[in-house]
Amino acid sequence: MIWISKLGEITLSLLNRIGRMGLFLAKAFLCAITPPLKFSWIIKQIWFIGFQSTLVIFLTGAFSGMVLGLQGFHTLNRFGSTALLGPMVALSLIKELGPVLSALMVTGRAGSAMTAEIGIMRTTEQIDAMELMGLNPFRYLIVPKLIAGIIALPLLTAIFDVVGIFGGYFVGGKLLGVGEGTYFGEMANYVRIEDVLEGIYKSLSFGVIITWVCCYKGYSAGFGAEGVSKATTQAVVLSSVLVLFWDYIMTSLLF
Amino acid sequence: MIRIENIYKSFNGFEVLKGISFQVEKGEILALIGGSGNGKSVILKHIVGLMKPDQGHVFIDGKNIGHLKGNDLEEIRGRIGFLFQNGALFTSFTVYDNVAFPLREKTKSSEKEIRERVLKELDQVGLAGAENKYPAELSGGMIKRTAFARALVIKPEVMLFDEPTTGLDPIIAHTILDLIKSLHEHLGFTAIIVSHELSRVFQIAHRVAMLHEGRIWTVGTPEEILSSKDPVVRQFISGVTGGSLKLY
Numbered sequence: 001m002i003w004i005s006k007l008g009e010i011t012l013s014l015l016n017r018i019g020r021m022g023l024f025l026a027k028a029f030l031c032a033i034t035p036p037l038k039f040s041w042i043i044k045q046i047w048f049i050g051f052q053s054t055l056v057i058f059l060t061g062a063f064s065g066m067v068l069g070l071q072g073f074h075t076l077n078r079f080g081s082t083a084l085l086g087p088m089v090a091l092s093l094i095k096e097l098g099p100v101l102s103a104l105m106v107t108g109r110a111g112s113a114m115t116a117e118i119g120i121m122r123t124t125e126q127i128d129a130m131e132l133m134g135l136n137p138f139r140y141l142i143v144p145k146l147i148a149g150i151i152a153l154p155l156l157t158a159i160f161d162v163v164g165i166f167g168g169y170f171v172g173g174k175l176l177g178v179g180e181g182t183y184f185g186e187m188a189n190y191v192r193i194e195d196v197l198e199g200i201y202k203s204l205s206f207g208v209i210i211t212w213v214c215c216y217k218g219y220s221a222g223f224g225a226e227g228v229s230k231a232t233t234q235a236v237v238l239s240s241v242l243v244l245f246w247d248y249i250m251t252s253l254l255f
Numbered sequence: 256m257i258r259i260e261n262i263y264k265s266f267n268g269f270e271v272l273k274g275i276s277f278q279v280e281k282g283e284i285l286a287l288i289g290g291s292g293n294g295k296s297v298i299l300k301h302i303v304g305l306m307k308p309d310q311g312h313v314f315i316d317g318k319n320i321g322h323l324k325g326n327d328l329e330e331i332r333g334r335i336g337f338l339f340q341n342g343a344l345f346t347s348f349t350v351y352d353n354v355a356f357p358l359r360e361k362t363k364s365s366e367k368e369i370r371e372r373v374l375k376e377l378d379q380v381g382l383a384g385a386e387n388k389y390p391a392e393l394s395g396g397m398i399k400r401t402a403f404a405r406a407l408v409i410k411p412e413v414m415l416f417d418e419p420t421t422g423l424d425p426i427i428a429h430t431i432l433d434l435i436k437s438l439h440e441h442l443g444f445t446a447i448i449v450s451h452e453l454s455r456v457f458q459i460a461h462r463v464a465m466l467h468e469g470r471i472w473t474v475g476t477p478e479e480i481l482s483s484k485d486p487v488v489r490q491f492i493s494g495v496t497g498g499s500l501k502l503y
């Protein structure tokens with residue numbers, strides 16, 4: 001019967017952790033909607049999370065689109081419907097791959113750095129020092145990242161989608177011979193505004209998930225360098241899993 | 256000014272403080288000594304409310320810091336300067352911006368007034384000319400001086416120094432303690448100093464409190480501590496100073 005009490009213990013600690021993370025997010029949102037907002041800190045974070053991720057997003061977007069073009073062409077070829085390559089590539093990117101892959105790339109590039117930065121500030125007592133000055137660390141460290149994530153993710157996703165669509169056209173059109181008019185014309189016929197909105201909603205929520213998880217893990221990092229490295233690993237894993245989990249929930253419930 | 260009443264604190268079931276009580280009068284310098292890991296930093300963090308005692312109270316000017324919230328807590332903290340063990344400088348800011356930060360964020364001073372204040376504080380701690388350096392470019396002594404300037408810039412009535420000399424070579428350590436002494440004469444703050452540099456600290460402090468096994472083992476003037484017959488005190492002092500501590 002020992003495993004039952006073990007199970008209870010694990011459940012309790014899990015609920016406890018979820019509660020803490022929930023409170024953390026609630027506090028961050030509360031600070032985000034009440035002045036003062038630290039604009040220069042927000043701009044810096046948009047630059048870091050957004051602008052500095054563009055190269056990585058560009059590359060992953062291009063290759064994802066090219067693979068879709070290649071795979072899609074051969075699959076559709078079996079049904080003799082390669083004319084629908086455009087909408088197939090576009091819908092896959094806009095509804096799923098764009099938001100999800102962008103979120104995973106941003107987690108790896110910016111999320112881990114966020115956790116490490118905040119974690120180091122925690123263990124070197126910079127956060128305590130800020131609090132002693134009568135300043136709320138959330139306003140300087142958490143809120144700017146949260147807002148920057150919400151702004152940057154949809155924009156990065158849009159870049160990913162567009163680059164991917166042209167990557168698909170490069171392979172399917174230029175190399176394999178689908179006409180330009182067919183590729184983009186059919187795309188315009190089949191892609192609806194709801195599909196685009198679905199992608200935007202997803203990327204907005206991913207922006208929240210990434211910054212939330214990565215900031216929380218850094219903010220609650222344990223003692224010393226060991227604590228920070230542990231927090232960074234956990235942040236990347238948890239953020240990636242939550243992105244995929246939430247993607248499924250949104251796809252199945254809302255659309 | 257500071258009154259600590261019977262505080263207890265445990266971490267994960269491990270009891271660090273087991274009923275600590277002492278007082279610091281206005282204008283006084285109290286040296287807090289004791290072995291590493293005994294809870295000296297934990298005591299200082301209780302005084303500013305960064306940690307909450309499991310039992311007991313901390314009073315500052317008669318106000319119970321554990322019961323204060325929001326603006327009242329901020330007001331009290333605004334009167335206390337805290338020098339963290341490793342400086343806790345903002346690593347992404349220059350020396351100048353570190354010292355200017357509390358003024359920029361907490362006061363309505365113009366950038367010109369701020370500049371005057373910051374340069375004066377930096378000059379006061381002997382850092383004139385270093386304002387554009389980043390913390391990573393500073394030596395240990397300069398980090399402590401910057402942190403000291405950042406704490407002083409809010410004109411605190413109380414200064415808490417957590418190991419301002421640890422990790423510095425003895426000569427630099429002495430200059431830091433001399434700086435504390437001369438600024439104390441000049442500004443008249445109340446202070447608690449945690450330091451292992453006993454020979455100099457005993458010259459500066461009005462009273463010394465020794466922490467041992469989670470309790471304040473003994474409190475007294477430096478002379479009383481030095482002439483103590485208590486084996487624990489004797490052993491600690493000779494352990495830190497190699498048995499050669501003389502006051503004058």
Ligand SMILES: Nc1ncnc2c1ncn2[C@@H]1O[C@H](COP(=O)(O)OP(=O)(O)O)[C@@H](O)[C@H]1O
Nearest residue numbers: 266267271289290291292293294295296297298
């Ligand atoms: N935030 C914390 N969480 C868990 N344990 C802590 C924490 N802060 C201090 N401790 C423990 O409390 C004890 C006293 O630490 P500290 O006050 O830093 O000692 P020192 O006298 O060297 O300053 C140590 O055993 C330390 O591990």
Ligand SMILES: [Mg+2]
Nearest residue numbers: 295296340417
């Ligand atoms: Mg300490």
